[in-house]
Structure formats: C-alpha cells, structure tokens
Amino acid sequence: MHELSITQSVVDAVTERMCDARIRRIRLEVGRCSGLVPDAVRFCFELVAAGTTCEGAALEIDEPPGRATCRACGDGFDTAEVLPLCGCGSADVAVEGGRELRIREVEVV
Amino acid sequence: MCGTCGCGPEVTTEATRRVALEIDLLAKNDDRAVANRRWLADNDVLAVNLMSSPGSGKTTLLERTIRDLGDHLSCAVLEGDQETLLDAERIGATGAPVVQINTGAGCHLDAEMVADGVRRLAPERGSVLFVENVGNLVCPALFDLGEAARVVIMSVTEGADKPLKYPHMFRTADLMLVNKVDLLPHVEFDVAHCVAHARRARPDVEVLEVSATRGDGLGAWYDWLRHRRITGAGRGRTFS
Ligand SMILES: Nc1nc2c(ncn2[C@@H]2O[C@H](COP(=O)(O)OP(=O)(O)OP(=O)(O)O)[C@@H](O)[C@H]2O)c(=O)[nH]1
Ligand SMILES: [Mg+2]
Ligand SMILES: [Zn+2]
Numbered sequence: 001m002h003e004l005s006i007t008q009s010v011v012d013a014v015t016e017r018m019c020d021a022r023i024r025r026i027r028l029e030v031g032r033c034s035g036l037v038p039d040a041v042r043f044c045f046e047l048v049a050a051g052t053t054c055e056g057a058a059l060e061i062d063e064p065p066g067r068a069t070c071r072a073c074g075d076g077f078d079t080a081e082v083l084p085l086c087g088c089g090s091a092d093v094a095v096e097g098g099r100e101l102r103i104r105e106v107e108v109v
Numbered sequence: 110m111c112g113t114c115g116c117g118p119e120v121t122t123e124a125t126r127r128v129a130l131e132i133d134l135l136a137k138n139d140d141r142a143v144a145n146r147r148w149l150a151d152n153d154v155l156a157v158n159l160m161s162s163p164g165s166g167k168t169t170l171l172e173r174t175i176r177d178l179g180d181h182l183s184c185a186v187l188e189g190d191q192e193t194l195l196d197a198e199r200i201g202a203t204g205a206p207v208v209q210i211n212t213g214a215g216c217h218l219d220a221e222m223v224a225d226g227v228r229r230l231a232p233e234r235g236s237v238l239f240v241e242n243v244g245n246l247v248c249p250a251l252f253d254l255g256e257a258a259r260v261v262i263m264s265v266t267e268g269a270d271k272p273l274k275y276p277h278m279f280r281t282a283d284l285m286l287v288n289k290v291d292l293l294p295h296v297e298f299d300v301a302h303c304v305a306h307a308r309r310a311r312p313d314v315e316v317l318e319v320s321a322t323r324g325d326g327l328g329a330w331y332d333w334l335r336h337r338r339i340t341g342a343g344r345g346r347t348f349s
C-alpha cells in the first residue's frame with residue numbers, strides 16, 4: 001500500500017515546514033487519475049499523525065478529475081480513468097490533469 | 110480573558126491561520142531520484158528498474174542474464190523484497206555483486222532505499238545495475254528511483270488484460286517482456302491483445318517475448334541491454 005508512505009510524507013512535510021505549530025487542518029489535492037486512493041490516505045493518516053503536531057487534524061482531500069479529449073471525434077469529458085474510452089468507442093484519448101498529488105494548505109493555531 | 114485588564118473567563122475560540130504550502134507529495138523522492146540519476150550518469154552505470162507481479166520471473170531472468178552475459182558485461186543487482194534474503198542468495202550464486210533491500214511493510218522501493226543500496230553495492234564503471242523491485246504492479250509505479258529505463262515483465266499465466274488493469278505501471282514502461290512463452294501452448298493468452306493493451310498505456314513501448322527458463326528471445330533482450338548500455342547510462346527521463 002503506497003498510501004502509507006505517501007501519507008507519511010504528508011506528515012513529514014507538514015511538521016518540517018510548520019515547526020512546532022499545532023496543525024488543525026490539512027488540505028490535500030489527490031487527482032482522480034493519480035493512482036492514490038483517498039480513503040486509504042484517510043485511514044493511514046490517523047496512524048501516521050499520532051504523536052505528531054498533526055494529531056487530530058482534519059484531513060480534507062480535493063479530488064480533481066482528469067480532462068479527456070478524444071482524438072477521433074473531438075469530444076471532451078471529465079474522467080477518473082488513466083486510459084479512458086470515449087463514448088464514440090475510441091481509445092485514442094488524451095488526458096490532461098487528474099494526476100495531482102499535493103499539499104495545498106494547512107490551518108495552524 | 111479581557112485584553113485590557115485580564116478580567117473575565119478565558120476566550121475559547123482560538124485564532125487559526127491558513128498557510129499555503131503547495132508541496133508535491135513525491136517531491137522528496139523525486140529529488141533523491143534526480144541525485145541518483147546524476148551519480149549513475151557520472152559513474153557510467155546503466156540502472157534498469159525491473160518490475161512485475163510476484164513470480165513473473167524477475168529473478169530467474171536475472172540469473173540467466175548474468176550467467177549468459179557475465180564475461181562480456183559487468184552486472185550488479187539490488188534486490189527488493191519485503192522479507193528474506195532468498196533472491197539475493199540466488200543472484201549471489203551467479204557470482205554477481207548483490208545487495209538485498211528488505212522493505213518490511215513497504216510494497217515498493219523508493220529512491221532513498223536505492224541510494225543506500227548503491228552506496229553499499231558500489232557498482233563499477235561501465236556496468237549494468239539491475240534493480241529488482243518488489244513484486245507488485247501497483248505501488249512501484251509511482252516511485253522514480255533514478256533509473257535509466259523501466260522494464261515491466263508480464264508472464265503469460267497472468268492474463269493479457271494486465272496492462273489495462275494496472276495502467277500506471279505500464280504507462281511508464283520502456284520495455285515489456287512477455288515471459289514464460291514456453292507455457293503458451295498450455296494457457297489461453299493472446300500476445301497480440303496484450304501488446305495492444307500495453308500500447309494503449311504507452312504507445313511506443315518496446316515488446317519482447319521471452320522464456321527465462323527455456324531461453325526463447327533472450328538474444329533480443331541482451332541486444333536491448335547492450336544497446337541501452339551504449340546509448341543511455343543514467344541519462345534516462347524521469348518517471349513520475
Ligand atoms: N515455465 C516457465 N517458468 C518460469 C519462467 N521464468 C520463471 N519461471 C518460474 O516462475 C517462478 C517464479 O520465478 P521468479 O524468478 O522467482 O519470479 P520473481 O518475479 O523474481 O518473483 P518475486 O521476486 O517473488 O516477485 C519460478 O518457479 C520460476 O522457475 C519461464 O520463462 N517459464
Ligand atoms: Mg524475485
Ligand atoms: Zn470520441
């Protein structure tokens with residue numbers, strides 16, 4: 001489960017950047033095509049945050065979709081798939097975005 | 110409390126402030142991978158990241174490759190497994206330098222583990238460093254190790270739809286080896302379908318059909334390695 005090590009890197013980055021400040025809220029961006037499962041991150045977070053300044057912090061996760069454009073018919077649509085199929089049946093689809101893995105902001109006391 | 114004279118009850122609403130961070134979650138790994146890639150290039154070591162499901166034949170292929178090429182090409186191996194020294198012992202028996210990295214609960218190698226492994230292994234100039242990742246088609250895909258090339262091994266007993274089910278892994282592969290082709294008469298596996306699926310994930314992926322045990326296709330695999338050795342030690346693209 002790579003969510004465990006990624007969640008560890010969230011807590012590491014936040015505690016490192018915010019020194020001793022008590023963290024109340026963390027806002028992440030986890031794109032729908034990123035390969036990370038938000039629920040697994042939430043599950044790991046409690047575990048990893050225990051005993052750190054992030055303990056008890058609320059974890060908010062934005063999940064932006066990818067934006068697909070079909071090269072066959074020109075149609076555009078939102079997607080959570082890395083390899084989406086267009087409604088027209090074509091698999092020749094370009095996907096932009098949706099792969100974000102970022103700590104957006106934190107709220108501290 | 111009253112801010113002027115200190116009278117009254119303590120105020121319970123605490124003031125919070127927001128701080129924008131915009132930190133990429135893979136940044137630390139990626140920075141380390143960049144440093145690895147630089148070291149590998151400076152020391153003329155070609156690093157190949159071998160990934161597959163458990164049991165697709167990574168170690169078998171490495172044993173055979175080292176035995177076949179050993180006199181002509183210097184090989185070293187980093188073995189990633191959750192537990193045991195078994196694969197490192199198999200590689201050690203070929204005479205090649207090997208370091209085992211146990212990831213414990215971790216399901217993938219990361220750039221830091223590889224940096225540590227490379228320090229211990231000290232691969233020689235002009236060599237090929239094989240990194241056998243933990244058997245897993247999901248987690249290793251996200252972690253750039255600093256390698257010059259990614260090789261994904263699929264065996265014909267796994268089903269031809271794997272590239273569609275694990276697109277993250279296949280979209281970064283430079284080469285897909287379809288292994289255990291000696292078993293093709295016994296299983297239902299459409300190689301053409303599998304290749305088509307892989308090319309949806311990565312249109313320009315190279316594909317070789319091999320049998321690590323019977324030897325089919327290994328000449329082409331060795332040519333691929335020699336070609337990469339000449340053209341691109343450590344200069345590869347980044348992967349995340
Ligand atoms: N028939 C056949 N069997 C093979 C071939 N390559 C490997 N095997 C067998 O597949 C099994 C697993 O091979 P390994 O080389 O240990 O696989 P691996 O990918 O290193 O496995 P992990 O490190 O555990 O993920 C062994 O029993 C091998 O003998 C092949 O080309 N044909
Ligand atoms: Mg192995
Ligand atoms: Zn279309």
